[in-house]
Amino acid sequence: MYEEQKKGADEAEAEQRSQTPSSTRGATLKDVALAAGVTLGTASKAINGRGKLSQETRERVRDEARRLGFRFRKLEQDTLVDQHMMIGVLTSDVYGRFSLPLLSGIEKAFDMRPVSAVLCSASDQRKEQAHLQTLLERHVDGIVVSARREDPRLPIDLGQVQLPVVYAHTQVTDPNALSILPDDAQGARLAVEHLISIGRRQFAHITGPGYFEAVRLRESAMSQVLAEHDIPFSMNRVLSGPWQESWGYTAAKYLIKQDLSIDALFCGSDQLARGAVDALHEMGIRIPEDVAVVGFDNWEPIACATRPALTTIDMNLEAVGHYVGQCLLDLLAGKLLSGTVRLPCKLIVRESTVPIPI
Structure with a gap:
């Protein structure tokens, strides 16, 4: 009977060792979190006595930590510095x-x-x-x-x-x-304020599909800035289409043919702006002397390769x-x-x- 009990105890101990992290590296907070079925953040709060946790959760985490031989140290030492x-x-x-x-x-x-x-x-x-x-x-x-x-x-x-x-x-x-x-609205304000600061007053806007939230935020911000500066603006000068260079080209040609007084193009992306620049060149319109162009995204392969290089909004x-x-x-x-x-x-x-x- 004694030998059978000892054999059973040895098997249980071996099974527990197989489920316990190697003592050569020691148990980490991640090991504890996995064993207790909680997140790292919850395990940290339970061990360090912080946060709003149920007593049952706190005790379960601490019990698993003790079982795994976890060294009760500060979180910033154990997880955020030492642990991969x-x-x-x-x-x-x-x-x-x-x-x-x-x-x-x-x-x-x-x-x-x-x-x-x-x-x-x-x-x-x-x-x-x-x-x-x-x-x-x-x-x-x-x-x-x-x-x-x-x-x-x-x-x-x-x-x-x-x-x-x-x-x-x-x-x-x-x-x-x-x-x-x-912040798309803030970015659009930067673009329009910049164009106003260099003396531009006749604005047009080429942008993407109206179902994009970014499109609506930028367009609304542009209108607000122009209103704040008492600059008249017609929504007929806002053209929405696909986020494609070809749309920027088509839209710019249409806008300028409709109204040669336009002196500022605010485009919803650098791709649109590049297409617009190509259209203006083709029409013999100088950039930026006749029309100043601002893009959005600061996608450098596009913005820096455009001639002239694009002023644009970087989304950081x-x-x-x-x-x-x-x-x-x-x-x-x-x-x-x-x-x-x-x-x-x-x-x-x-x-x-x-x-x-x-």
Whole structure:
């Protein structure tokens, strides 16, 4: 009987060792969170006695920590400095035009902390859900959801898994979600104020489809600025179409043929602006002497290759990514963050705008 009991105890101990992280590296807070079925932030709050947690959750986390031999140290020492972290990035931006600057900013926010990012591009919801499942299976520490457009979308479905999620360059209507966006209205104000400051008064606007939130925000801001400066403006000078260089070309030709007094073109993207510049050249109109042109995005392969080089609005996507990274760190540390945050854009002045000589 004694031998059978000893054998059973040995087997139980062996099974427990197989489920316990190797003593050579020691248990991490991530190990504790996985074992207790909670997020890193919840595990941190439970161990450090912070936050609003149920007593049952707090005790369960601490019991798992003791079982795993976790060393009760401060979170910033154990997870955010020593522990390698993995962030999943879900995006519909298959070309990386928006997602890559965001990633660069996120990496800088983590500073010297070891972090890896798994970038998953998905063109539809089915692919996105498949990528999401893969990220959850890899036990990522947090997820960033990004897109080619800033319009509201459905939140991702994590099921029963609790993970920090930040939406960047896109947003959801869930009041508990956190969305970080460039401030399109503020960017449009910068563009129009700049054109006014160089003496332009006859404005036209070439932009993308009206169902984009960014289009509506920029157009509204432009109208407000012109009204503040008592500059008359007709909505007949606003043309919406596809985000294509060819549309910028077609729209600019139409506008100038209708009204030769136009001296300022504010375009909703650098691609549209480049098409407009080509049309103006073809019509013998000088840039910026006759018509000043401002784009939006500061997509350098387009803006800098245009002749003359485009004055444009930079959405500061790397700064958006840096803010996203800081928010992820705060969420992992147990802070509660939600709402929509819009970060300022900046004006990049190049040769397509110069003051009118007096």
